[in-house]
Amino acid sequence: MDYTWTAARLAFLYLHFHTWLSGHCHLYNNRYAGDKVFRIVPKNDIEAKELKNIYHNLQVDLWQPSSHSYIGKDTVTDVHTSNKTSQALLTYLRQSNIQYKILVNDLQKILEKQNVSRTQRNRRSLSKYNYEEYHSLGEIENWMHHLNKTQSHLVYMFSVGKSYEGRPLYVLKLGANNIVKKKAIWIDCGIHAREWIGPVFCQWFVREALNTYNRDSSMRKILNLLNIYVMPVLNVDGYHFSWTTDRFWRKTRSKNRFNCYGVDANRNWKVKWGEEGASSHPCDSTYCGPYAESEPEVQAVSRFIYKQRKHIKAYLSIHSYAQMLLYPYSYQYDTIPNYHCVASAASNAVHAMRSAYGVRYQHGPASSTLYLSSGSSIDWAYNTGIPYSFAFELRDTGYYGFLLPESLIKPTCTETTIAVKNIAMHILKKCR
Numbered sequence: 001m002d003y004t005w006t007a008a009r010l011a012f013l014y015l016h017f018h019t020w021l022s023g024h025c026h027l028y029n030n031r032y033a034g035d036k037v038f039r040i041v042p043k044n045d046i047e048a049k050e051l052k053n054i055y056h057n058l059q060v061d062l063w064q065p066s067s068h069s070y071i072g073k074d075t076v077t078d079v080h081t082s083n084k085t086s087q088a089l090l091t092y093l094r095q096s097n098i099q100y101k102i103l104v105n106d107l108q109k110i111l112e113k114q115n116v117s118r119t120q121r122n123r124r125s126l127s128k129y130n131y132e133e134y135h136s137l138g139e140i141e142n143w144m145h146h147l148n149k150t151q152s153h154l155v156y157m158f159s160v161g162k163s164y165e166g167r168p169l170y171v172l173k174l175g176a177n178n179i180v181k182k183k184a185i186w187i188d189c190g191i192h193a194r195e196w197i198g199p200v201f202c203q204w205f206v207r208e209a210l211n212t213y214n215r216d217s218s219m220r221k222i223l224n225l226l227n228i229y230v231m232p233v234l235n236v237d238g239y240h241f242s243w244t245t246d247r248f249w250r251k252t253r254s255k256n257r258f259n260c261y262g263v264d265a266n267r268n269w270k271v272k273w274g275e276e277g278a279s280s281h282p283c284d285s286t287y288c289g290p291y292a293e294s295e296p297e298v299q300a301v302s303r304f305i306y307k308q309r310k311h312i313k314a315y316l317s318i319h320s321y322a323q324m325l326l327y328p329y330s331y332q333y334d335t336i337p338n339y340h341c342v343a344s345a346a347s348n349a350v351h352a353m354r355s356a357y358g359v360r361y362q363h364g365p366a367s368s369t370l371y372l373s374s375g376s377s378i379d380w381a382y383n384t385g386i387p388y389s390f391a392f393e394l395r396d397t398g399y400y401g402f403l404l405p406e407s408l409i410k411p412t413c414t415e416t417t418i419a420v421k422n423i424a425m426h427i428l429k430k431c432r
C-alpha cells in the first residue's frame with residue numbers, strides 16, 4: 001500500500017472539506033470578513049471635528065460612544081469599519097497623524113472563533129439550561145415559559161404588549177406572594193440589540209434569585225418584601241435581527257423614511273424627547289424616532305411602569321459596554337433632588353461589586369460620566385416618580401466590546417448580581 005499516496009489524498013480531502021466548510025458555514029454570510037475595530041483618540045478639537053466628518057462620510061459603525069455627535073477632544077472612540085472603508089480610514093489617520101490602535105483586525109474571524117462553542121454544544125433540556133452561554137430569542141422565551149410552569153411559587157410570566165414585528169414582550173415577576181401591596185423593582189435588559197451580555201445578565205439574575213431564595217437571607221428578604229420585574233429582552237425584534245442578520249444592530253426594527261430601519265429605543269422616551277444627544281436622522285444609530293414613544297416596545301413598557309409607578313422604587317436598565325453605573329440626569333448637567341441618596345446607593349453598589357473580582361466601575365450622573373442624551377429610559381423613569389433610576393454599562397471597557405466572550409459571562413453576571421442586590425437592600429432602608 002502506498003502510504004504517501006494515501007496521506008496525500010487524505011490531506012487533499014481535508015483541505016477540500018475545509019474549503020467547503022469555510023465557503024458554506026460562515027456566520028452572517030461572511031459579511032464581517034476583513035472588518036476592523038479601531039480605537040481612535042483625537043488630541044485636539046480640530047482633530048475631533050475632522051474625525052466627526054470622516055465618520056459621517058464613511059458611515060462607520062460607532063461602538064463607543066454611540067454617535068459622532070458625542071466626540072470631542074480626548075474622546076476615546078471605538079469605530080467598526082467594513083473592509084473597504086477601513087483602508088480609507090487608515091490612510092486618513094496616517095496622513096493626519098492621528099493616534100489610533102487596531103483593536104480587531106478581522107471581525108469575522110473573532111465571530112467564527114467565538115461561535116465554536118455554540119455550534120458544538122449539545123441541545124440540553126431546559127432543566128439543564130446553560131447560563132454561561134448567549135441564547136437566541138427563541139431559547140430565552142422557552143426558558144421563560146419553563147420557569148413559569150415549574151417555579152410558579154416565585155415566578156409569574158406575563159406580556160406587556162407586542163413589538164413592531166408582532167412578538168410578545170414578556171416580563172417575569174419574581175417575588176413571594178405574601179404581601180398584597182409590595183414595593184417593586186423593574187429591571188430591563190436588551191434595549192440595544194447588540195449588547196448581548198444584557199439578556200444574559202437578566203437570566204442569570206433570575207436563576208440566582210430562585211436558587212438562593214431558600215439559603216441566602218438577603219435574597220429571601222428581597223423577594224419576600226419586593227416584587228422584581230425582569231424583562232430579559234426589551235428590544236426583541238432588534239435582538240433577533242442581531243442573531244440572524246447583523247450582529248452589530250443596535251436599534252428597533254420599525255421602518256422609517258429614507259429606507260432606513262429602526263429607532264434607538266433609548267432615545268425614544270417621553271422626556272426632553274428629540275433634544276440634545278439624539279439624532280433626528282432616521283439612518284443614524286441614535287435616531288430618536290418620528291415622535292416620543294413611537295416604538296411599540298417603548299410604549300408598552302412605559303405604560304406598564306407608569307401604571308405601577310406608586311410601587312416601583314427602582315428602575316434598572318442593563319447595557320454594555322463601559323463598566324459604569326449611571327443615574328439621572330442624562331439630558332442635563334443639573335443634579336437630581338435626591339442626589340445624596342442615589343449617589344450613595346451607586347457608590348455602595350459599585351464598592352460591593354468590586355469585592356467579587358476587583359473590577360472597577362465608574363459611577364455618576366449619565367450626562368457628566370458618559371454623555372448627554374435626551375429621551376432616555378432612566379430620565380423618563382425618574383421623572384415619573386421612581387426615586388432610584390440606574391443604567392448599568394456592563395463589561396468590558398472595549399477590549400472585546402460587544403463580543404464579550406462567554407468565558408466572561410460568569411464573573412460579569414456575578415458582580416452585577418451583587419450590585420443589584422445591594423441596590424435592592426438600599427431601597428428597603430430609609431434614606432434621608
Ligand SMILES: [Zn+2]
Nearest residue numbers: 192195319320
Ligand atoms: Zn446600550
